[in-house]
Every structure is written in C-alpha cells, then in structure tokens.
Amino acid sequence: MPLVYFAWRFATSGDRGFGESGLWAAARTSVASASISTVIVLLLGVPLARWLATSTGAFARVVTVVVQLPLALPPVMSGIVLIYLVGPYTWLGTHVSGGLTGTTAGVVIAQTFVAAPFLIIAARSAFAERDPALDDLAATLGHGALARFLKVDLPLAADGIRAGAVLTWLRALGEYGATVLLAYHPYTLPVFTSVQFSATGLPTTQAPTALALGIAVVGLLLAGLRLPRRRHRARVPSPVHPQAAARVPVGFALRQRVGDFDLQLAHRAGSDRLAVLGPSGSGKTLTLKAIAGLNAAPGDEVDFAGDAVAQVPAQLRGVGYVPQNRGLFPHLTVWEHATFGVRADPALAAWWLQTLGLDQLLDRRPQELSGGERQRVSLAAALSQNPRVVLLDEPFSALDVPVRAGLQTTVRRLQRESGLSTVLVTHDPVEAALLADEVLVIADGKLLQAGPVTEVYRRPASPTVARLVGIPDVAVGRLTAGGALRAGGCEFLVTTGLPADTPVTWCVRPQDVVLRPDGEHHAVVEDAADLGSHIAVTLRLGDDVLLAATARDLSQVPVGGTCRFDVDPARVVVWADQGAAAGDDILAK
Numbered sequence: 001m002p003l004v005y006f007a008w009r010f011a012t013s014g015d016r017g018f019g020e021s022g023l024w025a026a027a028r029t030s031v032a033s034a035s036i037s038t039v040i041v042l043l044l045g046v047p048l049a050r051w052l053a054t055s056t057g058a059f060a061r062v063v064t065v066v067v068q069l070p071l072a073l074p075p076v077m078s079g080i081v082l083i084y085l086v087g088p089y090t091w092l093g094t095h096v097s098g099g100l101t102g103t104t105a106g107v108v109i110a111q112t113f114v115a116a117p118f119l120i121i122a123a124r125s126a127f128a129e130r131d132p133a134l135d136d137l138a139a140t141l142g143h144g145a146l147a148r149f150l151k152v153d154l155p156l157a158a159d160g161i162r163a164g165a166v167l168t169w170l171r172a173l174g175e176y177g178a179t180v181l182l183a184y185h186p187y188t189l190p191v192f193t194s195v196q197f198s199a200t201g202l203p204t205t206q207a208p209t210a211l212a213l214g215i216a217v218v219g220l221l222l223a224g225l226r227l228p229r230r231r232h233r234a235r236v237p238s239p240v241h242p243q244a245a246a247r248v249p250v251g252f253a254l255r256q257r258v259g260d261f262d263l264q265l266a267h268r269a270g271s272d273r274l275a276v277l278g279p280s281g282s283g284k285t286l287t288l289k290a291i292a293g294l295n296a297a298p299g300d301e302v303d304f305a306g307d308a309v310a311q312v313p314a315q316l317r318g319v320g321y322v323p324q325n326r327g328l329f330p331h332l333t334v335w336e337h338a339t340f341g342v343r344a345d346p347a348l349a350a351w352w353l354q355t356l357g358l359d360q361l362l363d364r365r366p367q368e369l370s371g372g373e374r375q376r377v378s379l380a381a382a383l384s385q386n387p388r389v390v391l392l393d394e395p396f397s398a399l400d401v402p403v404r405a406g407l408q409t410t411v412r413r414l415q416r417e418s419g420l421s422t423v424l425v426t427h428d429p430v431e432a433a434l435l436a437d438e439v440l441v442i443a444d445g446k447l448l449q450a451g452p453v454t455e456v457y458r459r460p461a462s463p464t465v466a467r468l469v470g471i472p473d474v475a476v477g478r479l480t481a482g483g484a485l486r487a488g489g490c491e492f493l494v495t496t497g498l499p500a501d502t503p504v505t506w507c508v509r510p511q512d513v514v515l516r517p518d519g520e521h522h523a524v525v526e527d528a529a530d531l532g533s534h535i536a537v538t539l540r541l542g543d544d545v546l547l548a549a550t551a552r553d554l555s556q557v558p559v560g561g562t563c564r565f566d567v568d569p570a571r572v573v574v575w576a577d578q579g580a581a582a583g584d585d586i587l588a589k
C-alpha cells in the first residue's frame, strides 16, 4: 500500500527533487558500496558458510551465533560497535589515519557488517542440504578437497548462495543506521534522503526514494534473470576398449566405531570377485567406505593385491565407487559424469558409455534419466577412470526386476570380459552368488562366515548364516542312537560327529529336497506358490517341522495333501542345538 500510494504521489507531484545537488553522487555511492560489500561477503562468507554447514563442535556453534548477531543489533548500535573497532582513535583507525570512517571504506564496512548474515545464513542452509554422498563420490573420482568445493559444493549450493547475495546487496543498499554513525560522508541514498528531509521537507525526498526503489527493482530483475543453460554437445572421441586389468583381491582389517555401532572385520580375499552379505544395518556400507578410504579410522588396514593403501587418501586410491542411492551430480550431463573423474580417459569413457547403452543419452542430466539409466551412468563414471577395484554398494536394490536382472548380467559379463575386480555389498544372496566367487557374511558388524560362495551356501556355519544365504526354514531335531537325524517323524542318515541323543538344529536347501512319488520320506503340503521360475513349497514333517522345497508342477504338491520326497543326507547341515529361532533377532532388523 505505501509503495503504491508513493508511486501515485510521485507520478502526480510537481517538484520531486531530481534537481537537488548530490543526488546522483549519492546513488553512485550506494550502488558501488553495496556491490563491493556483497563481493566481500561472497568471498569471505561462502567458505565460512561451507565450514559452518559441516562443523558440529562448540566453536562452530559459537561462530554461528556471532555471525547472526548483527541481525539482532539495531543498526545504530552496529555503528557504535564498529566505531569501537575502526573509529579514528582506535588502533586500527590511527594506523590508517582515520580512513575507515567518513569515507567510502567506512560505508562499505558498515554495510558489510550489517548485511553479511543474510548471505551466510542462506549459503549455510544450501550447503547443509547437499547430499554428503556426492562429496564421497567426487573423492573416489579423484578430486581433492578444494576441487570438490569448487566443482561439487558450489554448483549444488548455487541457488541458495545467489538468493543470499541478492538479500545482502539489497540490505546493503538500504543500510542507514550504522552508516550514518560510521560514515556520514560520502552520502549514500538513505543518508542523502534523511538530510533532504531535515533541510527542505518531504517533497524533495521523492527523487532519492524513487531512485533507491528503482535501483532495487532493477537489481532484483537482473538477479532473477536465468540465462538459458547452454547444452554443449559432447565431443566424443572414438571408443577405446579397456586393457585387460590385473586381478585385484582385496584384504582388510577394520575397526570402526560410529555412534554406538562397532565394526570389527578382517578378511583377506582369495578372489577378485568378493561379496559382503548381511542384513540391513550390519555394517556393509561402512565396510565398503573404509575400503574406499572415505571413513578411514586409525589402525585400519586395507590392501589391494597386497599393496597397502590404508594411508592413501580416497582420491588417490584408484577405486571406482558406485554408491547405494544412485547418487549423481544434478548439474552434470551423462558425458560429464563419465569424464568427471580426474583419471577418466575420454576414449575409455566413450567405450563404457557405448557398452552400457548410454551413448544416445550423453547430453541428459540425471533428472532426465530413468532409475536403471542413472545406475548405468554411475557405473560408467566409476569405470571410465580405469579403477583398480570397483566397489558396488547395493547397486541394483532400488530397481525393478527386469532392469535389475539386465544390469546384473551386464556386470557379470564385464567381470568376465574386462577383468573387473569387484567388491559387492548386498543383502540378496542370489545377487552375491551371481557377482562373486567369495562371500563374507556379516551381522552386527562382525564376521559370521567367509569362504567360496558354493561352500558357504552349502554349509552355512550357523542358523543365522543359513537364513542370510536364503534357506528359509531352520528346524530342531535329535540325533538317534545310530547317529541319524530324527525330526518330524523322518530320519536322515547324516554324519555329524556329535554324540547320540544330542538335540540339534538343522537345515537343508530347498533345491536339495527332491519331490518324487517313490521318495523315502513323507510330508503334508503346507503351502505351494507358483513364483514363475519355480514353485515354492512348504512341507510339514510331523507336527512341528517345516521344510522348504521346490517343485516343477503344482499338481505334484496339492496344498493340504501329502507328497513324498528324498533328501541327500550329505546336503543336510546340522549344528549342536541352537534353537529353531536362532538368529531371528538379527534378521528381524
């Protein structure tokens, strides 16, 4: 309302004061000093805001409070505290012969002090909202701290910084209270207006007021301008096939503590295709990050094919890291991702993009890609820098079944054909079996079992491992005097080395339970579900033993009816009694 009313009065009045001497000089001083203040605040405030966004200590909290105090201080008091620092009789003031008051420098100091919080607060929020995983990703692509700040943090926080800079400039332009105390001369528009008001009354203040409003509107319009983002067509060199890579088995001994979670894991892989399998929250991602050098703890040991890398920072370790959440840089195109790595070879990037079926999408940004395409871009970025080891963190978990199966096949083929050495983190035993020869089963940050996939899947070391590798039913039974396993009215001639009459826990893989009309054992069909690829059957042995099996034909397994089956006793895994519910607490997480 006041603005509209002022505009009407301005349009209809006679003498508006444009002829008053000093008006245009005041306008020039205001624009120049506000712009200089904004540049100073940008140069000092943006790094400070970045530091505040990632610091949690008491010192950072104190700095955060101090940075915001000028907002709470009436501007005239800001002027007073500034006079105590830069006034003509202070240590600083005498060193520059009073040049920090009553000068343009004084105006800039007053405006900078009062307006800085606007930029720092906006930029700090923008930095805090960045996904820290992108910083990790940039580190594994070879970028050091300064390069990450310039190439990742600044572009991601650009909108917040721009908004903060506009607010700062506007606040500096309108600053009066601190300026009038610190630098009455040279006049800025607000000081000039106040002087005019006192000397000649209201009418001649129209010109400076209208000028200040006009400058602010032009500034806001300019700041709101978005130049169309030019899309540089990617200049793609001829693809070059990767050279056969040396096989790199990974070894590590890790001791990490985050919050109240303790990770203690040591393993020396014999194979260059390793999987870490475990339930949610078991420490898989922490393990992978430690191998990548992203959360190095003192005392950690990591080696690639015997080459110790624990002291090597993430950006120099030569790993390709594919993070869990398909994290990509929103400001980079597909081609820019593939060549973002410091060691990325454009010709190799062209080959990987072609191989991964991305060569038609080179100029797209992540928000213009499907989930599967984003995942492939992540892989291409990791592979284009010729990594020694590729670290895959549940890379396919958020994808639908056909896309996941397609990508699993692609990675399996790349492992075979290009000699990719991989460490895969997953909770899916089928994925682990597809993409690894050797598996580490972990829970609660501890190793449960390690070994070749076939060995671990056939002979799980405990009921918990059995469940984690996909055996749904673990049952209790007892050994007979003859050493056989008796459970649910059936007897299996197992060899265990345990004394007779021992209560035991046991399991057998569903595919090792063979349904046949003339089978030795007999069971009731509790349930049968056609899963497309096979029929999942649950058999009930006696009153209380459930056994998972697979069938080819639903007519073989009438629910509620009976069927016969055989089990190769050598495939039955028996442990001294742990109870059928052993490990349920870990898996329930």
Ligand SMILES: Nc1ncnc2c1ncn2[C@@H]1O[C@H](COP(=O)(O)OP(=O)(O)OP(=O)(O)O)[C@@H](O)[C@H]1O
Pocket: 258, 259, 260, 261, 278, 279, 280, 281, 282, 283, 284, 285, 286, 287, 324, 427
């Ligand atoms: N920065 C942190 N501060 C405190 N606790 C953390 C931190 N990062 C991870 N944790 C805890 O460490 C444990 C292991 O985390 P991690 O991310 O390695 O699990 P994960 O096995 O990868 O799980 P998921 O399969 O769900 O991704 C979890 O209990 C988690 O809550």
